[in-house]
Amino acid sequence: MRDSSEEFDESQLKQHTINSIDDVVSTVNSMRELCASLAGDSAQPSAHRATVAARVAYGYPEARPDRTDCFDEDVRRQCRRIINEIYNGKAKSSGPVVYLISTDNPEFVKIRFTTCLEQRLKSLRTASHVDPTIHLTIEGTHSMERELHARFEAVCYNREWFRLTDEIKAFIASKG
Structure with missing residues (x-):
């Protein structure tokens, strides 16, 4: 007992x-x-x-x-x-975040929103043979994702993929 x-x-x-x-x-x-x-x-x-x-x-x-x-x-x-x-x-979910990651090509960074980063990373690992590199996670919403997309629009490669420029690196350093 x-x-x-x-x-x-x-x-x-x-x-x-x-x-x-x-x-x-x-x-x-x-x-x-x-x-x-x-x-x-x-x-x-x-x-x-x-x-x-x-x-x-x-x-x-x-x-x-x-x-x-x-x-x-x-x-x-x-x-x-x-x-x-x-x-x-x-129960251990990180909650809603905006994340910046790179996968197999380090010249690009993906800027996305998710409500569960752990689940999103799990699906990214399943879809790719390369583990993603997490540059930054910020508590945020869809509107923050849209703001970042607008801010870095000049270096947008394809929808949520952006060239990893010095400007984005500086943003990551300032938030990280």
Whole structure:
């Protein structure tokens, strides 16, 4: 038994959360079984009897099919996805930033906005054989990205790519 003052580490907390999902699904299944047993009482409302009669008339079984198979698995999968997002970096996100990076050609710098730099870098690493070089990150918004694009418009190469000029290097040095 765990002392109440002892803190969980993140992996234990994540596993505890996933186990809680299974507990909830188990409770839902128990409630379904209880409702099914109550529905089997002779005191069924006439609307329910009419529904069962219609089901049988169309060739379906009298008993309602079990709905737990795909529904419960989908709920588990969605909950696990959310938990993984929480514990695998989303909670540690840098937040909205404007970043300046170079990839395989150090003569150019990319100026972009993102709400999660870690995720953006991960996708850049997947898309390229070269690790990006981060020159600068600044807390910012889309409007800051547009301001920087306008400021360095004279050296714009292609949309968000700019020649890494002395002016941009000085900007990086002043903010870094």
